[in-house]
Amino acid sequence: MMRTKLLAFLLVLITVNFASAQKQKNLLTIEGESVSSEEFLKLYNKNLDLVKDESQKQLDNYLELFIDYKLKLKEAQRLGLDKDANYKREFENYKKQLTKNYLSDNKVTDELVLEAYDRMKYDIRASHILILDNPEVEDTLITYNKLLEYRKVLKDEGYEVAKGKYHNGKTVLVEDLGYFSAFKMVYDFESMAYNTKPGEVSMPFRTDFGYHIVRVDEKRPSRGTATVAHIMLALKQKDSTVNVEERINDIYKKLQQGEAFDALAKQFSDDKSSARNGGKLRPFKSGQLSSTVFEDAAFNLENKGDMTQPLKTKYGWHIIKLIKKEPINSFEDIKPTLEAQVKRDARSKLINSAMVKKLSKRYSITKNPETKAYFRPILEEGYFSGKFNLPKDYKGNVSVIKVNDSVYTNDDFLQFLKTKQRQYMRQKTTIKKVLDKELHLFYEQSVLKFREDNLVNENQEFADVLKEYKDGLLLFALMEKEIWNKASKDSTGLKNYYDSNASKYQWEDRIETTIATSSSKEMASSVQKLIKEGKSQEDIKTILNKDNQQNVIFTSGSFEKSNPKLPTDLVFIEGVSEIYEHNDNFHVFNIISVLPASTKTLKEARGSVVNDYQNEIEKQWLKSLRDRFKVSVNTKVLKQLKSKLNQ
Known part of the structure; x- marks a missing residue:
């Protein structure tokens, strides 16, 4: 009970209040440390509506x-609880999670989430031509002009002609991408595809893979998600005597005769990963499977349990059974999932860039123009092979970027480059492109790092929430150590407290009874008669609860006289009672025994005794804290507060 009260108090502390700031005045001093009237008023206003005890709303009482x-x-600080490893770990985890909410541009995030949802409503069918990034080609205009030439062929003569002319599988890829939707392609490619009208070919654009043009052939409403099971026979069988087409048709006949689909899948399907589950596949959307024939057949099924006739794909022969089809979820239902996807996706770069752009207007930022030239020879000889060649006179403390008074140095950038080194070891690119990209990202990271390190100073809301959570964690740890554990584990003290206060823990008059409840007085009368005839609960329920009607419900247990389940005029006499109307129902009581008022045993009253014992320990403990720490109240400031609050 005490723990519950404290947790409720902590929740109040963590609630954010946007009260207007006031001039700081010291209301009280505790062991030499001043506490402002502003801090006191914040907590007072937060708690005001939640405090049930009206006396505690009085300023003097709340001040106590x-x-x-x-x-x-x-006391928690004196005991060193703020140095405890578990406390520090939990606080840092919370701080890290809370910080994320203040390091992103919510407006941009919301726009990207809504954009992704709008795109999910449609499937795009497209083909593209990709000229893979070539580190030896510095002049991108050559690549751009090539793609303009390819674009004309792709637009006027179509995909097949373009593939025949240009696809070599090494430097130029011409590919039919089939259908896809949001999050299935890199973001830049996805955006270009959705912004290109069906029948059109985009202008050349770049992604991390190289330079593209994309032809959009169709844009159709999303078909949602399908869940199906299938039986598949591979085209090549170990048993050379098996005619695959005949075998699949034989299986189809068995299905037509009513045999179970899952049993036949387990017995005959060559797709072992799904066969053990009766042929069931994971849910999929358009473009997620490598066979459009299979996808189209699955989505063309209308009703649960419908099956296709045998159909052939490049993987084999299939029979598909529809388990369910679901449309896209509503925006509100899917929004949290989309937010998580957006923050994991390349879209997150846009969120970071937007935040950095906003912060750059507030901070004083100075960049070292010599950084690229300084690092180019360091990276040129060994970076792609996993090495760094630092010069003998390497200057680690030179500034790369300065944000206000914080300096991010060559050493910082070097460590940043080391974390990215592995991803470049298999890529064909140049040191120039690496430095262009990674230095830009380092600038952004440095600005965001400064923001993170200074959030407490820059954002009062963040500082308040963080401090309140920190204090709440300390308070919880302290109460657990000094009060809750002592009260629950001190069996001798608990027993002594109970012995001294046993008169507080009393049973009222009570009964052991079974209550039969019905909305009908006639039905209650039938129950009464059947109980008197000696029928059991199960017999009575069988007799009266028929034709899917719940005519009577039984409740058994021990009930005190004041229990709201009992009528106030119930006569406590053993045996079958009269019919009582109570709580808009009719009740019959089969009273097994009547138990007169008595003192509860420690076992029976343990919950209440522990709670009261905790309160007693806390009362004595708080008195000792008042003796240990000197407290002085500024009566002048307190009087001003009372005047302001009309108290």
């Missing part, structure tokens, strides 16, 4: 609670 709160924090 506030002082107790501050004394507990002082």
Whole structure:
């Protein structure tokens, strides 16, 4: 109970209040540490509507609670609980999670989430030509002009002609991409495809893979998600005597005769990964499978349980059974998932860039124009093979970027490059392109790092929430150590407290009874009669609860006289009672025994006793804290607060 109260108090502390800032005035001093009237008023206003005890809304009374709160924090620090490894780990995890909410541009995030959802409503069918990035070609205009030439062929003569002319599988790829939707392609490619009208070919554009043009052949409403099972026979069989087409038709006949699909899948399907599950596949959308024939056949099925006739793909012969088809979820249902995908996707770069752009207007930022030239020879000889060739006079402390008073140095950039080194070891690119890309990302990271390191100073809301959570964690750890554990584990002290206060823990008059409840007085009368005839609960339910009607419900247990389940005029006599109307129903009580008022045993009253014992320990403990720490209240400031609050 005490723990519940504290947790509720902590939740109040963490609630964010946007009260207007006031001039700082010291309301009280605890062991030499000043506490402002502003801090006190923040907590007072947050708690005001939640405090049920009207007396605690009086400023003098609430001030006593506030002082107790501050004394507990002082004691937690004295005991070194703020140095505890578990406490520090939990606090840092929370801080890291909270910080994320202040390091992204919510407006941009929301726009990207909505854009992704709008794109998910449609499937794009497209083909493209990709000239793979060539580190030896510095003049991108040559590549651009080539793609303009390819674009004319792809647009006027079509995909097959373009593939025959240009595809070599090494430097130029001409590919039919089939259908796809949001998150299935890199973001830049996806955006170009969705912004190109059906029948048109885009202008050349670049992704991390190289330079593209994309031809959009169709844009159709999404078919949603399908879940199917299938039986598949591979085209090549170990048993050379098996005619695959005849075998699949034989299986289809068995299905037509009513045999179970899952049993036949387990027995005959060559797709071992799904056969063990009766042929069931994971849910899929258009473009997720490598066979458009299979996808089209699956989505053309209308009703649960419908099956295709045998059909052939490049993988084999199939019979497909529809388990379910689902449309795209509503935006509100899918929004949290989309937000997570956006932040994992390349779109996250746009979120970071937007935030950096906003912060750059607030911060004083100075970039070293010599950084690229300095690092180029360091990277040129060994970077792609996993090495760095630092010169003898390497200057690690030279600034790369300065954000306000914080300097991010060559050493910082060097470590940043080392974390990216592995991803470049298999890529065909140039040191110039690496430096162009990674230095830009380092600039962004440095600005965001400065923001993260200075959030407490820059954002009062963040600082307040973080401090309140930090204090709340300390308070929880302290109460667990000093009060809760002591009360629950001190069996001798608990027993002594119970013995001294046993009169507080009393049973009222109570009954052991079975209650039969019905909405019908006639039905209650039937129950009464059947109980008197000695029928059991099960017999009565069988007799009266028929034709899918729930006419009577039984409740058994021990009930005190004040229990709201009992009518106030119920006569406590053993045996079958009269019919009572109570809580808009009719009840019959089969009273097994009547138990007169008595003192509860420690076992019976343990929950209440532990709670009361905790309160007693806390009361004595708080008194000792008042003795340990000197507290002084500025009565002048308190009087001003009372005047302001009309108290």
